[in-house]
Amino acid sequence: MSSGHVLDTPADNLTEQVEGDSKRQELPAVPDMDPSEDTGFTVKIQAPGTEPTDFQVSPLAMVQEIKQVLMDREETCRRTCFSLQLNGVTLDNFTHLRSIPGLQEGSILRVVEEPYTVREVRIHLRHIREILKSLDLTDGYNGVEGSSPSFLSCVTEECLEGDGLKQMSCSPPDHILPGSKERLLVPLLPHTNFGKSSESLKVLTMSSWNPPPGNRKMHGDLLYLNVVTTEDRYFSITASTRGFYINQGSTHPFERIATPFQLFSWTAPALDHTMDCLRAEDVSSFSLGYEEPVPALARDWNEELQTTRELPRKTVTDRLMRDRAVFKANSDFVSTATRGAMAVVDGNVMPINPSEEPRQQMFIWSNIFFSLGFDVRDQYRDLGGEAAAHAAPVLDLNGVRAYWAVDQEGLFLIGTVVIDYRGYRVTAQTIVPGILERDQEQSVVYGSIDFGKTVVSDDRYLELLGKPSKKLRVQRHLVLNKDDTAVELCSSVEHKGIVGNDGRRYILDLLFTFPPDLNFLPVEGEDLNPVRQQLGFPKLHPHRLVCLRQELIDAFVEHRYQIFMETVSKSTEHDKAVGTSAIKSDPITTPQLPSTTVTLQDQDAEHHSLKNVPVNNIQQGSSIKHVFSSLGDTFDIHFNPNVFCAGVRFPKESTEDIQKQKQQLKDAAVFLISNQIPAFTKSCLDHTSMPTDGVTLTEALHQHGINIRYLGTVLEYIEKIPQKERLDHVYRIALCELITRCAKHLFKTYLLAVEPSALSASVSHFLNCFLSAFADAGVIQQNDKFASRRRSRRRRSRASVGGTVTAWSILTPTDLWRAIKAEAQEYYHYSLPCGSVEEAMDKCRLQRITLLREIAIKTGIQILLREYHFDSEHKTVFTEEDILNIFPIVKHISPRSSDALYLLHCGQSRVQQGCLQEGCELISQALGLFTNVYGALHQDVCICLRLLGRIHYILGDYAEALSHQQRAVLISERVLGIEHPNTIQEYKHLGLYCFAGGQSVTALRLLYRARYLMLLVCGEDHPEMALLDSKIGLVLHSMMACDLSLKFLENALALTSKYQGPSSLKLAQSHHLLAKVHESKGDFRAALTHEKERYGIYRKQVGEAHEKTQESSEYLKHLTHQAVILQKTMNWIYKTGSDTNIPPFNLNSPSRVWIMEQLNLVTGIVLIPLR
Helix, strand or coil: CCHHHCCCCCCCCCCCCCCCCCCCCCCCCCCCCCHHHHCCEEEEEECCCCCCEEEEECCCCEHHHHHHHHHHCCCCCCCCCEEEEECCEECCCCCEHHHCCCCCCCCEEEEEECCCCHHHHHHHHHHHHHHHCCCCCHHHHHCCCCCCCCCHHHHHCCCCCCHHHHHHHHCCCHHHCCCCCCCCCHHHCCCCCCCHHHCCEEEEEECCCCCCCHHHHCCCEEEEEEEEECCCCEEEEEEECCEECCCCCCCCCCCCCCCCCCCCCCEECCCCCCCCHHHHHHHHHCCCCCCCCCCCCCCCHHHHHHHHHCCCCCCHHHHHHHHHHHHHHHHHHHHHHHHHHHHHHHCCCCECCCCCCHHHCEEEECCEEEEECCCCCCCCHHHCCHHHHHHHHHHHHHHHHHHHHHCCCCEECCCEEEEEECCEEEEEEECCCCCCCCCHHHHEEEEECCCCCCEECCHHHHHHCHHHHHHCCECCEEEECCCCCEEEECCCCCCEEEECCCCCEEEECCCCCCCECHHHCCCCCCCCCHHHHHCCCCCCCCCCCCECCHHHHHHHHHHHHHHHHHHHHHHCHHHHHHHHHHHCCCCCCCCCCCCCCCCCHHHHHHHHHHCCCCCCCCCCCCCHHHHCCCCCCCCCCCECCCCCCCCCCCCHHHHHHHHHHHHHHHHHHHHHHHHHHHHHHHHHHCCCCCCCCHHHHHHHHHHCCCCHHHHHHHHHHHHHCCCHHHHHHHHHHHHHHHHHHHHHHHHHHHHHCCCHHHHHHHHHHHHHHHHCCCCCCCCCCHHHHCCCHHHHCCCCCCCEECCEECCHHHCCHHHHHHHHHHHHHHHHCCCCCCCCHHHHHHCCCCCHHHHHHHHHHHHCEEEECCCCCCCCCCCCCCCHHHEEEECCEEECCCCCCHHHHHHHHHHHHHHHCCCHHHHHHHHHHHHHHHHHHHCCCCHHHHHHHHHHHHHHHHCCCHHHHHHHHHHHHHHHHHHCCCCCHHHHHHHHHHHHHHHHCCCHHHHHHHHHHHHHHHHHHCCCCCHHHHHHHHHHHHHHHHCCCHHHHHHHHHHHHHHHHHHHCCCCHHHHHHHHHHHHHHHHHCCHHHHHHHHHHHHHHHHHHHCCCCHHHHHHHHHHHHHHHHHHHHHHHHHHHHHHCCCCCCCCCCCCCCCHHHHHHHHHHHHCCCCCCCC
16 A cells, blocks of 8 residues: 555664765666556545545555555444455455556445455454554553554643643653753653543453354354443344444544564553453464464464565566565564464473473474573583573574575575563574474585584585675685585585475574674684784683674775775776775665665676776785785685684695684774774764664664674773763763663573562562662562562462572672672673662762663563652562563564665665755655555654655655654654654654644644653763753743743753863854843843853854854844943933833844754754855
């Protein structure tokens, strides 16, 4: 369907720069597309008793999708059992619109009601339930059915009307004001007007009279239902083939659309558990707890995933259909795998090897294979034992993700999902046909099953792995088999090639896809680089499965390539132009998109051809000889992933090449610590990278190729550089991330020793030890024992049962923080400056609420929405009633639409070059393709909406900008979370567009909401807060709330001075905003003081002759003149004692044009020219 009839779509983690002085990059022309294949058209839908309605559709859509949208629309949502007819011919539900003869622009599709069956009745009941629950956030808080909460409407709804609203809404709650130390949790989930009052039914359930007797079946009876309304009226309803005898259903204008991947909320209000026959039926239909897995009903996930990847990909339409099928199959697989992993941990699935000890057990459910992340047979004994076994599944998933992105035709990957739940790490994988029927030695035709002792290869696999090895920069090389014969590989020996019974060639065990990280892998007998030695590398890590990231490999190759081309250009002048263009031949126009960048084949060929420049002309004495001694005659960097693998041997003739490969890996390790970590801090200093919480910090590190195990190294680096104060926000976020990650490691082990009935008590106890100021939090207190007696007396598993003390209950805050410090030293090689939560707050200036949010998100804990008094010295903060749930943490692949991504990149490039209309058209096309592939809710759709909103805003179409941005906010809340940093950014953009559209009060509410979320996520001391406070101050200034405006602008000034430096042009701008507010108040002395500061900065930075300096000088003269007039007036009053015959002194409010100009300056849409 076209975006016009699909619900608001999702948000992504992209900070685009649509304007300004961004690098202008040239992309090749957009690939030719047949407009008729994808251009939407309009048809008319006519339901019984209604007039025809215009409906925009896409040729790629199926009839079933039109039916689904009709079921979601208010006018037709009461119908579920119907067909669509064109010219009297019933359309097949699974036919694509482009395949229907006679369907064209303006065609009329008629809705024709069909007889009900038992299946259709059940579908109708489920639909009614969804409509009734469309405003009930229970499913969103419980993390089921793809539901997630969104509160944009609560923030923007206006409860009052008239002038009183304006005055009331100017002042935010006290906890949002600058300087407030309160960090409240309850406002995170604003109250809605759609609470219990929106319920129309108390009970909708199957009657005990089912099934109908034979004589009633003869009359068309299908099912009997019982209904109880909110007024306690009881009804018995008969569902028949003609419909329902009594229809108490109600319609609702809001639609309910599931997210492709479930979002889990870390906090929720207290929820009532109500009767719901359909929910109960869903639970029983999963067959959990039954030994028979009902194989006839289970989907063959492996066949689905592989079949979708085998779909044709020659034309754009083929690729879109393929991307759509792949995405749908993968998201369904992730959902089922998550449900199955939870069932495995909860003990509801029978193991296939029940005689083994629990940690060695494996499971099959719904045609998915589940294994636990333990070192069951000493497989990882030499690699780190349990720590390596825990890390291996994620490394394997990273390998699957890398090969998936290459998308080599004929090479198949098994579906893989890694789920962390209740302290267990569960790997869910699709089953290769026949793999369970054969021994591993018989199955593997490529790779090794004994860590490199026995190695086999296969010509077909070498051919299939050729393209991926080039993309992933894996060197083709020889290794020795156990009989000393040379075997050729183009991957790690651990990669296993298996030919399934279906004839497909699968590649498995991809955990060594990327080369090892020698900074955390001590190797005996190897020379150490002085730079690494000086920084204390190599360091011991809990396991030896340490690999470099793909981003680091790409950055290292690009860095070497630049040096190479610079050397070539110095040696041969005619190659100079080639060197300049080649460096930029593969731009990344979307820096915060995941690493699967899209390039056309001709682009890729050109890029590689540029990197195969002969080096015969380089003089033997030049530095290139040393730096690129391993490159031969062309620039071609590839890594051998087996060079430091114990047990892998190489032929003697490869000795020299192996030594060069080892040196190359050492150079890459040095490059990471000497180049990439400083590059990361530099990007934070110039604010091209502005992490807000642990997630955004991790993404920023990964974009620079820095693994999270370097967190301690990054902290130490920040501590030593002169600009430490300007990186204070990064330091605090990194320290918070390190502490919560260490706590997560301990929590995982802690939970494994807890019996299921004590989960709430143990989790609340752990949180008390982690965050409570109560010194005796480790001792189970009497008041805590009685806190939940009314609900859990019989099932309580507290500190003592029958005189025995449970292991988890003896944990104390001192023990936990001592363990956190030890974990920080062992895992991150960092000495924590705090040994308790009080020291973390006082000495390191962290927030308890931020620590709580981070640990809850990382571990899957869901807590009750209430205010937690962390400073209480008389009782514990958390009780077991505060722990509502534990959710899984799911890691999986997210397939992307390559053609849509390419259009998006091209559109961004055109916008950066100033071609706004052309860029807008390309991004609109990308939005349509994304919506066709992903459906209504996905992050990539949010990127397009955000960009389109920004472009329309720049073009002056504020209504269109507002429409796009509103959808972007809703999607970001649904897909990423209500307080995710991206959601905060979306709120700020929406606030700007609302103000531009004349909705000042709504804009202020949106900006206040963004500020509250910022306070919760990272606190007030953050450079992003300076921009936000400047916007709030400007909006308040426009409403002449000058005193309130000054509070926000003064805070913005202090933060700008700290993070931008005393000579920053942004600081000058901040002084100017304060001067204008003081002028509006009539305080010309203060206004002059601030404007003089602005003038001094401009004069120092750009000189006296610059227009900005001249502008400031003129404004100073104006302020001086106004001050003189005011002073003369005051002197006259003092002298005569009378104010008669004195003209009134005008304190003009700022013009809306000026306010908009300043908002654009703060946002970065308009830049201050330096020349």
